[in-house]
Amino acid sequence: MKSGAGYVVLLESTDAGGHELGLAVTQMGLRPLFLLDTELYRADLAMCLQSFEYLPADTRDVAGMVSLLAADGRRVVGVGTLVDSRIPFAVKLAAALGVPGPDPACGPLSDKRQVAQWCPEVSPRSAAAAPGPQPVADTLAEWQREFGSAAVMVKPRVGCAGVGVRLLTEDQQKQQFVADTPDLQNWLVQEHFPGSLFSMEGWVDSAGVHYVGWTSRRKIGNTETEFRFEGFDTLPVALTKQAQEAVAHLIEQASMRRGWFHIEFLVDEARRALRLIDANVGRTGGAMLPHAMAMALGVTTSDLYQHALEMQLWGKSSVSLPDTPPLTRIHKCVCFGSPRAATLREVRLPGTPLQHGPLRVVRILGAGDEVSEIGQDDWSWIGFVAGPEDEVDRYTAQIEIHTTDAVLPAAN
Template sequence: MDHILIVGINKVSIKYVCEAIRSAGFEPILSVDPSGFHGAAKKVFEGVTCIPAFSDKVALSAYLKSNPALVGMIHSITTFFDELFPVVSAIAEEFGFNAPPEVFARLSSKEFVGSLIPEHVPAETCVSLAEGDFVIPWLKPGQPNDVVLKPSVGSGAVATTLLSIAPDADPAAVIRSTILESAIDDPQDIAWIVQAHCVGDLVSLEGFAQDGRVVFLGLSRRDRVGFTEVANQFPADARIALPVRSKIETAVRDLITRSAFDNGFFHCEFIANDATAYLIDANMGRLGGASIVEQIALAYDLAPATVLQHVALLPLGLLDAPLQYKPVESCRQTLSYWYCLDHEAIVRDWELPPMASIHTPIANVGSVIQPIGTSDYAWIGMLTGYADVVAREIGLVRVLTDRGPRSPVFK
């Protein structure tokens, strides 16, 4: 049987990926660390070939070269993380695997996306300390400037910082210092985006392109505390003014047309206000992370594994038939709380009574988890279901920590 190597998958999607791949006649190989999963979630790995979790092309290549029998089993390679498409593309070329289109890798760069649709993104400049001095030409001299600094390739708000640059400060010096103080490896060697800070709601357009046809599944509207996304409503189309929705759809269509993107999902993030919207992260080639697969499935009366099979196999050219979705107007409202704690803590376990909603543990048991507001790595767990049910059942969840039982924090 042909195998599909999956490099990069979140703790929600992994619950359904084996069923999704096997029901299409393939066998999954997961590049993942099973020790990071809790309780019943570990059962997904029974009878599944797992290899170490890789995010680096050199390390994955070396591993595959040392395991030729494994290489002989692999038909295709893919990922559910857009920042890993460059790794997947390079490995596929080296070993002759089937893989998503190469444009997916190029679209993982925020700089590349901004160059294609400059009219749809905030003012921004790409900088790299390795290239020497730089200027940010669109900053307003003699005034305070609020900017967002983030890696050009990345997700989950990791190393993302909101900077308030004082009128008398040297912008380049402030930005350089912040880059060097970021908690990622070798920050001086990667590209960074300096982007004008926009105020508004965080929304994303979920959908896919297939054989030249663009399908919009609906808008997600997310709540944030600092740089942590804490709740997601889907579909939220009715909550966004029609002219703003049209602007969002135009931006995505322009990006698809200008990049020649096809046969893949997208999760395009915007900051939207009453008048307009700005694309801040394209996330091309993948479905939205966190609970999005469950919310789309619930809203459209589909099984999560059915949706995930569409996501995984569409870019690989392995779908037997297109999946039909009903009109978004007939979808039932869903809600997911991506809850956290308001202080740093070590998570020990969860207490959960029987519930209609779907609960997914996210935090690694025994690990120190940062408080809400730092990044999406502050997530403790997710509770997903129909909106009225989740709003009622979130109060039943208890997180057991080194500081005692705690209730979920999501606002």
């Protein structure tokens, strides 16, 4: 690191990448400075972050962060984040400080209604309420015209981690939801499209859109439990081409010019059909998907994070990522939790906490922490395991969740 090197401010840490994010910035010849809500970090992740400089902060308060950094006096040369909920705040903080930050186009792309309007041909049929109160009967009549009696998905227009997403199958459920939701204009209603969940990974720079490949995703309820990086060999060529054309169109509509993306699709292979359901842009995927991708590409996770951060800030990177080869061995990340709500005493791993052979293992909850039953949302995670698929499965099967009243298997 150069003497007098400036600081890249990082708003929060990803759930599993604290060490690699900090290392990525040092590899740039700069210094990482995390701004953290310290109450959010536990277990192995908290230990990883102790290796780097950080300041406790409310990372949703831009004015507060400006004042904090001014009083601190460090020379800030960029503001980044790979946490989806903090990207809008990183954009505003970077602008306030006059330094590089995420592409402002990430803001409009976080609105699921806007995404559906930009890509109607590949989006589920959608409806959204106008601002202001509306009679319940009028809203239900509109839903009836649009969807008939079919099941619908309701979700916050801006949201992440599966929070608030619900499937409504009965008329009574729909009526109850409308009656109990005062801010309907902040929600999106879409047709229920049965299909398997995939995301297209890649990035945008001055040369255009670059695709890294497909990740298949598995859920229990609203909790993501598996990210399986499969490259380009997993789906028919025609569906992959359709998805890439949709991504390119979306990126162009938003005038996005730099940064990573992992854009979600539901895919029905039998019908040769897909639907774009969420545009996660400005960052890599969450959990330990970056670790699995890095393993598949034959690079270090800190190199992949460095590429993502440099693309986010400057639209170019000193890290050259290889083209995704045909994958002879699948790498994946498993996100494990508890089969029921509990208070944790210990999360017992079959190996060392942070490293076990070719695997990367991180616990984000530990003794004394409360955990919800897996399936509620992505806050039901206890930890992650990433590596070659067969070894991840063997390892995860041996994890024990010790609670205040039982020993439970890891749920994933």
